[in-house]
Amino acid sequence: MKIETVAIIGLGLLGGSIGLAIAQRAPGIVTTGYDRDEAVRAAARERGLVGAVCESAAEAVAKADLVILCVPVGAMEAAARAIAEHLPQRAIISDVGSSKKSVIEALSAALPGRTIIPAHPVAGTEQSGPQAGFATLFAGRWCILTPPADADPAALEALSDFWTKLGARVELMDAEHHDLVLAVTSHIPHLIAFTIVGTASDLEDVTRSEVIKYSAGGFRDFTRIAASDPVMWRDVFLNNKGAVLEMLGRFTEDLTALQRAIRSGDGETLHELFSRTRAIRREVIDQGQDDEKPDFGREH
Ligand code: NAP
DSSP states (O other), X not given: OOOOEEEEEOOSHHHHHHHHHHHHHOTTSEEEEEOSOHHHHHHHHHHTOXXXXXXXXXXXXXXXXXXXXXXXXXXXXXXXXXXXXXXOXXXXXXXXXXXXXXXXXXXXXXXXXXXXXXXXXXXXXXXXXXXXXXXXTTTTOEEEEOOOTTOXXXXXXXXXXXXXXXXXXXXXXXXXXXXXXXXXXXXXXXXXXXXXXXXXXXXSSSOHHHHHHTGGGTHHHHHHHHTSOHHHHHHHHHHSHHHHHHHHHHHHHHHHHHHHHHHTTOHHHHHHHHHHHHHHHHHHXXXXXXXXXXXXXXXX
């Protein structure tokens, strides 16, 4: 099975980056794209995110070997329904959604009998929209595929090869496990950032201008994550509810234990935890998931 034509639905950060990565790393692949927002389509044309920006989803997918839905997870079903009648029989349908169980359910309901192999490239930034994408977004990053048990092996191999071509490292995972892993590595950290930034801006005895002025003390790094796209993140929490609530329960217990340690002056507990977390940062760097430079390489 050869992927020669790729249709991208949703031309924001992820869709745009896929288009640009194909142009750079697999220029033999023909790309088409569609976004429901006319201004996004115009920007996509101007930046050359895909070979042809189409005026309908139907037109974009008409000749596709692979269709990648790059819309918020809450919009997956609508996006899939819009293409259902227009897909070539051979097409593989995939996506980039941050939660996988709900996406499989949505796509299976909208596209019965089709070859569906969901995917999640674990790569992104806090920016969104057609100006945000760049060709190297996936280089060295993991792309998790969550094929259903009866997935066509040839289609799975073709999709794995596709992501490898874009520079990603491919891993297969059960959708439910994916949702649990990502709840703890991505969704809860975002929730904590949204909370702390919201809490700081609601304080009465510390002014908002003080919070911003002294933000380099740690707050600033949370604001990067908390600036992420509100629609995307609303949908992630609504669609990965079970795993997020489970992990949040664990997190709350650990937070309560820390609270107790601080109150009772238990320095040993604090020191032990902070030593473990420092070692985890080391592992993240050693595995090439972040840069070693202090303070994320900011100039001082
Ligand atoms: P984005 O920059 O906001 O782009 C999404 C685009 O899809 C928007 O232009 C949106 O238009 C459009 N859209 C929405 N519904 C549509 C539909 N039914 N048909 C056609 N276009 C539609 O979002 P993104 O950051 O690329 O995220 C896309 C997906 O990637 C999400 O599922 C997200 O969970 C996943 N993801 C994101 C990241 C990240 O860091 N951002 C990382 C990995 C995976 P409107 O603005 O009009 O709604």
